[in-house]
Structures are given as structure tokens and as C-alpha cells.
Amino acid sequence: MSKHDKSRYDGFATRSIHGGFEGDEYGSIIPPIVQGSTFQFRDVDHGVACFKDHTTGYIYTRLANPTIDILERNVASLEGGADAMACSTGMGAINTVFMAFLSAGDHIVMSESIYAPTRIIIERHWSRFGVEFSFVDSTDTDNIRSAMQPNTRMVYVETPANPAIAVTDLAATAEIAHGNGCLFVVDNTVLSPVLQRPIEHGADIVVHSITKSLNGHTDVVGGIIVYAHQAHFKEAHHAWYHLGATMDPHQAWLVIRGLKTLELRVKQAQKNAKKVAKWLEAHPKVGRVNFLGLKSHPQRDLNRKQASGPGSLMSFELKGGLKAGKAMMDAVELCSLAVSLGGVDSLIQHPASMTHTGMTSEERAKAGIPDGLVRFSVGCETAKDIIADLEQALEKV
Ligand SMILES: *Cc1c(COP(=O)(O)O)cnc(C)c1O
Numbered sequence: 001m002s003k004h005d006k007s008r009y010d011g012f013a014t015r016s017i018h019g020g021f022e023g024d025e026y027g028s029i030i031p032p033i034v035q036g037s038t039f040q041f042r043d044v045d046h047g048v049a050c051f052k053d054h055t056t057g058y059i060y061t062r063l064a065n066p067t068i069d070i071l072e073r074n075v076a077s078l079e080g081g082a083d084a085m086a087c088s089t090g091m092g093a094i095n096t097v098f099m100a101f102l103s104a105g106d107h108i109v110m111s112e113s114i115y116a117p118t119r120i121i122i123e124r125h126w127s128r129f130g131v132e133f134s135f136v137d138s139t140d141t142d143n144i145r146s147a148m149q150p151n152t153r154m155v156y157v158e159t160p161a162n163p164a165i166a167v168t169d170l171a172a173t174a175e176i177a178h179g180n181g182c183l184f185v186v187d188n189t190v191l192s193p194v195l196q197r198p199i200e201h202g203a204d205i206v207v208h209s210i211t212k213s214l215n216g217h218t219d220v221v222g223g224i225i226v227y228a229h230q231a232h233f234k235e236a237h238h239a240w241y242h243l244g245a246t247m248d249p250h251q252a253w254l255v256i257r258g259l260k261t262l263e264l265r266v267k268q269a270q271k272n273a274k275k276v277a278k279w280l281e282a283h284p285k286v287g288r289v290n291f292l293g294l295k296s297h298p299q300r301d302l303n304r305k306q307a308s309g310p311g312s313l314m315s316f317e318l319k320g321g322l323k324a325g326k327a328m329m330d331a332v333e334l335c336s337l338a339v340s341l342g343g344v345d346s347l348i349q350h351p352a353s354m355t356h357t358g359m360t361s362e363e364r365a366k367a368g369i370p371d372g373l374v375r376f377s378v379g380c381e382t383a384k385d386i387i388a389d390l391e392q393a394l395e396k397v
Helices: 012-018 044-052 066-079 090-101 116-129 141-147 170-179 230-243 249-259 262-281 300-306 321-331 361-366 383-395
Strands: 083-087 107-111 132-136 152-158 183-187 205-209 223-227 286-290 313-318 347-349 373-377
Touching: 012 066, 012 262, 066 083, 066 223, 066 249, 083 090, 083 230, 090 116, 090 183, 090 205, 090 223, 090 230, 107 116, 116 132, 132 141, 141 170, 152 170, 170 183, 223 230, 262 286, 262 313, 262 383, 313 321, 321 373, 321 383
Parallel strands: 107 132, 107 152, 152 183, 183 205
Antiparallel strands: 083 223, 205 223, 286 313, 313 373, 347 373
């Protein structure tokens, strides 16, 4: 235990640095990695008590582990939730939520512009187990309202959804979901709790790909589920540890390290993104720039209502279409041609040929992803260098 109780120091950055760890017997500033897969009981009675109530003691790392617990407490606090479950990947977190709360005959309403594998796993796989689904343009909440059915059990959105950078009204969606007795689930990967905390707007469950800004260093894949209500955590607990998409202690330890600079990283990347977007918008070879920090984004005000910033993710169309996009991406030097987002490294990619190949060209067009669109996750490099790289790459277009 640490000498002092730090819990009354409760600023966001303070919690991201100290949250969840109360010190160890050595006085270490940094949490230990408890890498063990299994734990010893003091005696049989202790074992019995642990199995009866998992909070009594540790049993086995798939069920709970001290290092992973620190991460869960930390992120639950950052999102304003009651509790959290760390997962091996973001998709592991998302599928755990589906597994825990959807049964055959249940219906889910989802944004159509969403992380493509989330859409595909429902369409191709959960449907095989009798889960029914509707994909809607959730930028207009009337579409969500009209998609509700008597068997709708869950409304699932991602805001802003990329690469279209489409915003869904969280409070209005929460009202529709709850008015129909449904769970409201939000993927908050893109903005992170630094900029947006969906539970404050009525979400019951928040999911993250930890791989992105929460870890932020492009060296871990992971996911997490944050619950607004302890009752939902309890309801999902069994499905989570028996499905087995749980986290590894070393993975958790790396993310705890990444979280310490979460606010610094997210704000610096956002500052860079604002400069980059303005520069791109003025460039003669660039068409539409989709970025929530620009006056030209039609949903800027809605994002401002529910988030404290535009983040660092944008997409843009080159006037020369697909061919120009390809030429530009082959020419970037500082920015890497790679999928993923939210890290300190700037990453650029082409959704139509990379992340969104699972959709048809028509489906992509309907979801606001024309074939010439480029997605850009702005990192924390010096802004003038990012712009210089884009400039030299655009010269080759
Ligand atoms: C990356 C991502 C996921 C999936 O996370 P993995 O860690 O890759 O499994 C889910 N949602 C969004 C918005 C993402 O960007």
C-alpha cells in the first residue's frame, strides 16, 4: 500500500496515471506484472470461498489477475463506469458483449458506417445463431427509431464512425434505446475518454479497441468493455471468462504504461490534426476533407455537444480519385501506409482496398466511403514534418 490515499486527487490525467494501483509491498511506483496463470489457495476453505465469490481471491488468470484488475479499474474510472472487463482484442470485447446479451431471436440495430469487422461478424456469424439485425444511417436518429422492433435487444453505434467521420447523437439514441427496453452500446475507440465519455450521455456499455489510443504506441492489441451498471457487468461476467477472449497480464501492463500519457498524446495529435486538415482543405489536389475540427463538417456542432474535441482521425478525397489516392500513398515517407489509428505514429490507408474490402462498392458508397477516399490517423510527430511529407507525396500525384 502507498503511504497516502491518493483517491481525492481525481483529475482525468491524475486518474490515468495513478488509477487502479494503490502500491505494493516494495513501494514500487509502477505496478508489478503478475504473470502467473494460476494462484495458490491458503487452504480448501479459502478455495471454496474464492470459487463462491471471485472477489475473495485470485483463482486463475482467465478469471481475474492483479495486473489486469489495475487496468480495468483505471479505464472504468476514465469512462465514468462502474466496472470493466479487459479483453485480448477489441473484437474480443465486442463479441463478448454480443455473446453475453444476445440470444437467438433477438434483434440488434447498428450504424451502417461502423468498424467493418463488427458489421461483418453480425452479418455472417451471429446471424447463424439466430440473431437478427438492421443496419441504419444513424446520423439521423429517426432511422434508429424506425428500425426498432418488438424483439430489439441492443442498439450499437460508433461515433464518430470512420472512415466517413459520421456522428451519431448519443443522448437521443440512448433515449430511443431505453424507451424500447434495449441496451445501448457505444464503440468509443476513435475519440477515447479524453474527448468523449458516452456513459455521461446514457450509454450502458462502452467498448474499446485498446490497440488504438488507449495504448497509443502501436505495440499491443487489446480491448476493454466498460459497464455503466454493475448489474450488466455481473450478467456478462460468466460469458466473458468462459468465451476466453480475456487479456494477458503483460499486455495489461503495457497498456497501463500507455495510459499514463493518454491525455498528452490525444491532445497533441488533435492539435496536429487541426493544422493538417486546414492545410489539406486548401490544397488544389484535395477534394472533400472529413474532419470534425473543420467548419465544413456538417456535424461539427453535434460533435461539440457530446465531445470536447474533434480527435485526430480524418479522411479526404483526392480529386484524381482512386489512382491519385494510390499514387499518394505509395509516395508518403514519414507517414506509414498501414491500418489502425490513434497511435503516436501517423498512419495512412485506403479503406476501399484495405479495411473495407469485406463490403461491396455499393455498400461502401452508401456508408460514405467512396473508392477514392484516404483515411489518415494523425500522430504526434512535429506538425510541420507531417505536412511536409503530405506536400511531397501530393507533388507525385
Ligand atoms: C480497431 C477497431 C476495433 C477492433 O479492435 P481490435 O483490437 O483490432 O480487435 C473495433 N472498433 C474500432 C472503431 C476500431 O478502430
